[in-house]
Every structure is written in structure tokens, then in C-alpha cells.
Amino acid sequence: MFNISVFEYLNQKVMYVQDVNYYFGIKNDFNIKLGDYELSEDQILAIAKENDPEEYEVFVSTSIEERLNKIKTYDIEEIKEQSSYGQFTLCLHPSRKCNLNCKYCFRESEYLGEQQLTFEVAKDAIDFLVDKYAPCASKYVVDLSGSGEPLLQIDLVKQIVDYCKHKRNEICKNIEVMFCTNLTLLTPEIVEYLDNEPSIILGTSIDGDQITNDNNRVYANGKGTYADIVKGLKMFKNKKLGLAVTITPLNQDVDLIYDYLYRLPNVDCVSMKFIRNFDGSKYDFDNFDISYLFSRYINLCKNIIKELCDGNFDYFEKLFKGGDYFGGIIYNNIVKSTYKIYRCDAGKSRITVDNKGDIFACSVMYGNECFKIGNIYTGIKEELQEKFEVVSVENEFLCKTCEINLNCGGECYANAYLKNSNIFSPIKKMCDLKVKLNRLCMTFLTLLRIVYQQSFIELVDYAFRVSGFESTRQDIWAIMTYLKLKGIQTNYDDILNKLNNYSNQIIGIIECINEFLGKANLYKIDSISELLNMKSSLIIIKQTNNSLLQYEYYILKYKDYGKPIFQGMTILSDLCSDLELSQMVTDFDCFAIV
Template sequence: MKAKPFIKLYRSPRGFYFYDVNKDTIVGVDESIYSYLSEESTYDELPEEDKDYIEQLKEKGYLSDHHVSVIKHEQTDKVEEILSDHCEQLILQVTQSCNLVCSYCPYANKTDNTLQRNHENKHMTWEVAKQAIDFFAEHSKSFQSPTISFYGGEPLIVFDMLKKCVKYCEELFLGKDISFFMTTNATLMTDEIIDFLAEHRFHLLFSIDGPASIHDINRKRSDGTGSFASAFSAFKRTYERYGEDAVEYVRINMVISPENDIDESFSLFDDEFFRNNNVVVSSSLADDEYLANKLTYSAEFEAKYNYYYFLSFLNEMKLVEGIKLPPFFKYKMMVFKREYLQFKRGINSLPDVTTPGGPCVSGHSKFFVNVKGDIFPCERVSEISECMKIGNIYEGFDYDMIRKHLNVSQQTAEKCKNCYAMLHCSMCQGNSDDNGKFTTEKRLSYCKSSRNLFDSKIKNCILLKETKTKYTWRP
């Protein structure tokens, strides 16, 4: 090969493949071509039919050595225009207080404001809430389906404030298809609250981590007692109150901690309620980014978790009957299939100017306002970090900082240009945040995990393909 193609090789027990960065797709090849691409053999050693196939690939734009020339986000010069009137979601931190002390919560596990803020008895005033809503209304004029999300702490601690915000929003956004969202631990829900939420068609995400034996380990009250009984009761009452609309509006998110037995966590779905209702459930692994004591994932936990993925594939391909799976694994299979189609479709070519996947246009799809009125890209970043702050509701967006967010990968430009996973990089601007400053070292520390995640996506796509057909994947 005269120039080394910008590709990444993969193999499975059944086949040989390469991911082509310039086409953003996966190509199946014979073992002889794989050996040539891995530089274990020469072009002259290839059979004539394989030489012909390689030339056909090159004619279609595959096996190119083209790399990105300049790292720059395509929306860099349009930030003011995008944020002027097309913002989509406002997340209001109506309180920093919570009535639970969850084992994996960065706010409950006090770090003395070195990693993240602590739970504090601070609530958003009506003046701040109104100003934030007005600011959002001004910056979402061209968007017809604005969303207001209520976040904490536990938002229901300040239910009266929440009601006042809803009333004001429904008047201010009259004529638009406004939606309300809330994440809740559900322990403070009364029938009055449930009726209000149902009347205003709130989209609700309930935090329930498993049966009582698991949930009550993770999600305790300040006095050490568990919260499962009240949370699950409130969830069921809410689901019944919403009636036929419940499947669309009322959902559960299960945070899976590696310190708990995964089989026991999933036994929640043995409850009769889940057998009789089509409840939408999402899941996430506990995040220790802002925890002083990091979580450890045992070999047993990883083996069990991966086994559920394996069962999901068997279930999807209908290879084994009667497989019981947690509800959210069906969603994970939908994601796998969507990624499969994305890689199969590919792109025409890798642009000369682009940036790795990851950073969003801070403030566009959503922005987060804390109790003081400071603006952040979302609710998942550190609220004590200066480089994560993108303005405030009084002075507006800090467009220079937002442009820095968009182009944070310029710090690692040369490495990014040569990374085979660049188009699907999972690192956001928060992954470059090192105690309030963007640093190269911090960003690079996440590169390996980002590449591993990309490799997993490719391998899942290959597995899906191989379970569908015995033929190789060729363009």
C-alpha cells in the first residue's frame, strides 16, 4: 500500500472486517484482504479477484488515507444565530435540597465543593424562576414545542413554586405545544400532587433502583430508613391516574450500582405490576465522576451485565424461546439496530474541517439554570466549575465560552485527526473540565474509554449482521 488507509480492522469468529473512517461504515472482506490490510501480506500475494475488489473499493472512495485538516465545529460561527430564538429546553433547578441521601449521588456525598456542589437548603426564588422562564421564552421564539424541566435536589420539596411556574408558562407560551418534565424520587407525592401533574400532562421520570432490598440500600432517607415502599406506591398510583396515557408520560429510570447484585436488582420486574403494564424503563450505570470514592466494577458484575446483553441478542434473533429480560434491554436493542443502520448507510466522505463527535451547541437543545440564575449546558456538569458556566439569566449567554465548548477538542487536535473513532467520540466538553479549566491532560484521560465504547458499537453491529446472514457485509 502506497499510503496507509484511514481504517480500523476488526475480526470475529465468523468473519473479517474494517471500519472505514472516511465512509463511516463497516466493510466485510475475505481473510486474504484482511491479511493485506493488516500488513501481514503484500498486494502481490493477493488473488486476482481480491485485487479487483480492492480497486473497486478505492473507486468508490474506500481505503482512502484522507484525514481531517482542521479541527473546528461546523456551528462555531453560527452560535449567536442558533441561540437567538431556537433554544428547545429549559431545565430549572428549583431547589438544591433533597430528602434522600443516595449512595451514588454526587450532591449527597459531600466533597466540600471540590468536585460538585453539596445538597444545601437553597431554593430558587420566584424572581429567579420568572427571569429564567422569560429568558427562555425570548430565546425560543422560533421553536414551537418548548420544554420546561424541573430538577433538584427533589423538585417536589418546593411544589408550590413548581405550580406557580407551570401557571406562568402556560400563559406565556400560549399557542405553543409546551411540555413539562420532572425527575423525582416520588417519596413526597400525594394524591393532590399526582392530580396536578396528570392534569398538566407532566412527563415523569421516577427513580427506582430495584426491589426494596436494593433500592433501600442506594436510596435512603436522612434518618437511614429506606424509601422504596413510598416511592413504588406513588409510582403505581401515578401510573393508574394517567390511565391509557401512562405508557407515554410515566417512566422509570433504574440506576445500577456495581456494588449491588445485578440479578437481584432486576428482580423488581417480577412484580405483578410490570407483568400487567407496559412500563417504559431506562437504565444507567452509577456515575462516579464527581464522587471522592470511586466505584469498582467486579468481574462478576461485568460478566452478569454482559450476559444480559447476550440474552438480548438471542431474544432479538428469536434463537431461544422464553427469555426473561429487564424492559430496558429492549430499548438497548433498538439502539443497536439504529447504530447498525447508521453504519450501514455511512457517509459520502470525511470533511476537511470538522470536530470529533461529543460537544453539543451549549444552550441549543437544552440549558440548565441553577438556583442563583447561572446557566450551564446541562444538569450533568459541575456547578462549581467556571469553565462549565455559559452565562446567566441577567446578562445572557457567554458566546465566547460556548465557542470554547464547541471547540474543546482543538486542545488535542493532532491526536483527534488521527483517531479512528473521531466521528463517534463520546466525550463532551465536561470531560475536559479539570477543576474549572479545560486541560489537555483531562481530555486525554478519557480517550481510551471513548475508543472502547466505539469498538463495542462496531462489534455489536458485526454481531447483528452475522446473526442475520452468513454473507459478508460489502458496499
């Protein structure tokens, strides 16, 4: 027997199979009761086939037993190995001071120190991340949002940006710098720098319209900041900014907040997240009215559907592409039958470094000894880090018995600590909200797939493109790595600008290399022996999608002693025999640039 939930929102019923994290649409006239209960495998399949035949065909391509085995037989060491790739983030606090006095700010937390970060420590932290902690990563992000206002240390910010640009040219992978600023300290000179520096991703904090924002975000003298934030947004000519919203018990109207902020000038995305406050004040998370808050998310879904029907995909895109809490839940529910074992990447693919080089798992808990996992000069202490690699949904009783545990990953480490003084115990009110929001997302996505098919197709396609933001562009990596083998040092921005001039990636690569070497050619490789007889460095290209012209890129090179190395964005091992090489290459529709 399997645990089943049947629920209805947006006039769409859904049957959710908790044990395998899969859901089906249910016709409105089908006789099935709402609620949580148990059904047999035959009952589940019969209901799915009758109500959602298209999704049923997808589901039965893999048996329920196979799906269960995949969930139950995960290997933590294998997961840790897989997680050594992908995007890695380093959080730094360039400033511990701020010119504002926002009413819910956590900067006065007792564990946060006042010491100023130096460029020397920031540089060493970047080197540690790239060279030691995550050398196999596909992309790096240096997040300078911190616990103060970064523009108070604009010279330090510029030094860090310059070093990241130097470092990415060295490693042939992208390193982006991002931070959130309140925009109130902008000058024409600062705007010109930020607006024209492509390696910087910029955001600002704003909580809604003028009344909503100015109830929370104020100067030291109590004056609201809304007018100056909007003035700052309008100063940018080339760049759009992300908006970070703190949802508190005093501003729960997420639908109205999003609809308003979406329409402000120069907005790239809007990310709404709940306040981390458990101090008994009026901002305490426990003061949320979950039923009311959930009703506003239902309204937000209705607004999205209306805009999609009007052909405005941009309305949804700005919610989906940033770090919005609800947008993240939608993203998780697009790909079904997965097992999300971690709540977040803290202490794994995301670390924070303080002014002494101490490493912490979470930027919010910077300075808190419970979150300390090592030092950039002495290394990671495994006994301190391993608690962030524990699968909380397997260990916490409330998580093990929760219907969405496969889709959730457990409680936020920081929230759990602030509320319960440990990093795993869930917060019941947050759990109740997450269950409701996940159910809403399932019905929202099912409604799109069944009734608004074109919007659903666009959404899925965009979701895969968003996931691509977490990787260095492989064509840039291939060119820079190949030219580096030839003794030519290149600049990431220059290569990016050159490639953007070509709609065809392959032609762009050839022309780009021709500018440096003047002898790039395209070959079809028909045999391994032909490939090995070339005895030179090659860019090997695998076409992964014929209709969209998407490719993967790899480098074949030879060591001095004659043994080949097959190198990709995440394949960095030496292959020291022709047999191993052939196993790697025969899967490719091989082209080579020499």
C-alpha cells in the same frame, strides 16, 4: 493508507474504517487478522465487496475522498448556525433539599448553594430561552430534575408547568416539562395531578432489585427506598415513567439490572448511566472493573437478540428511547460516516439557570464558576461560552489519535472537570470503556442487519421516530400558527387531542380548522403565479414519504406592505421577492389550505 480495526464479538466480525467512521461485516471464514493496522483504499473496497456486498454498494455511492473531505472541511460557524435549530433544554433546580440520603449523592458539592429558586426567576429563564437564546428551536424542554427532590416544591413545579403551557400556546411550539422524583413523597392528590398532566414527562431513580437499590438509595435513617419506589410506580394509571439508574463500581451487572427493571410496572424506559464520582471513595469511577463491566454489556446484547428473536421489540425499545448510555452509543452507530464534534449539548442547546438568573453550561455543575456563561438579565458572554463550542477531538491529543474520535465527541465536560480540573482532558478508563462499547455496538448492529434483518429494519425505523421526539409536531404548529394569523388563539393540548382523532393528517388539519373557521379547503397548486395570486395565508404541505404519509408543513403569509413571508419550523427568514419565494416553493408538491 487508512487506519483499520478488525474485531469480533457475538460471533460476528467487523472491519471498522476509522478515518471515515464506517464499518462492514466480515464473514467468519474470511482470512483477515484481528487487530489495528493500515490498509489501502483498494484493499478496503475489495474486502468490503467480498464480505458485505449490500453495505459495499451503499458505501461506494460516495467516494472515500468525498467522505474524508466532508470530515476535514467542517465549518464551525456553519455548525453553530445549524445548531441554533432543534431541541433546546433549560435546566432548573426547584429544590436543593431532599428527603433521602443516597450514598453517592453529589448535593453536598461545595459549589452548590442553598438558595431557593423563585417562580419569578423561573419564568424569566423560560422567557429568555424561548424569546432570546433559541427563538428558532423546534421544541423546548424544561428539566426540573435538579439537585434535590422536586416534590418538596410541588407548588413551584405546578406554577412552572402552567407557565410553560401558556408560553407554548403563545409560540405555537411544544414546551415539555420533565423531572425525576424519588416517588417517596407521593400523595393521592399529587399522583392525580402528575398522572393527568400531559405536558409532564416523569421519571424516577432506582438502581435495580431491592438489594441493589437499597445498598445505595436510602432515607436519612438508613432504610432502603425500593419498596416505596415500586409502590409509587403502581399508583399511576395513565402514565408510564422513565427509570434512571446510576451504575457504580458496586453494581456493574447492567444486564441483570436492565432485565429486572424492564419488567417493573408502568415503565416507559430504562436509562443506565455511570456515576460521576472521582473522590477516592468506593464509588470512585476508577474502581470499575472494565473487563467485567464489558462482559455484562455483551450479555445485555445477547438478551436483546433473544427477545428480538421472540418478537419482543419492546425489550429493546425501553433501552433505546431514553437517555441510556449504551443506547446512545447504539443510536450513534446506526448512522455511519458522521462526525460527532461535541460530546454533549451543554452550554449550547442546553443551559442551566440558578436562583439569581446566572446561566451555567451544565446542570451537574450548577453554581461552578468555570461553567458560568452569562445571566438571563444581561445575556450570554461569548468569551465564556466559546470554550464549550471548541471541538475537543480536534484539540486534545488523546482524542485526535483515538480510533472512535469521529463517533465520540470527547470527554463529558463535568467528568473532565471533576477528574482533571479542566473541561476537555479525557479519562483513560472511560476512553477504554467507550472504545469497547462502540466496537460492541458495531458488531451488534452488523449481526442484526445480516442475520436478523427484520429486527434491524424495525430498529432503524424506530431510531428515526425517536429523533422525531425532539421536534414539535409540525401539523400542530401549522394549525396554531395559521389560526393565530387569523386572530384566533388556540390551546396546544386541544389541537393535539383533535388531531389524534384522525388517522389521516391532512384530513385532520382540514377538520380542525373547520371547527374554527368553517372554510378550509384542499388545493393542488400548479404554478407559482396561482399561489401568489391567492394573496392570503396558506398552509403549504409537502409529502416527504409516500408509503408512510409523512409531511412537512409551511406557512405562506403576506406582510401589510405586500411582501410574502415563507415560514417553517426552522425557516423564519423573510423572503422579500417572488424569485426567492419561487425557489423555496418549487421543490414542493404543494397543497394549500385557505
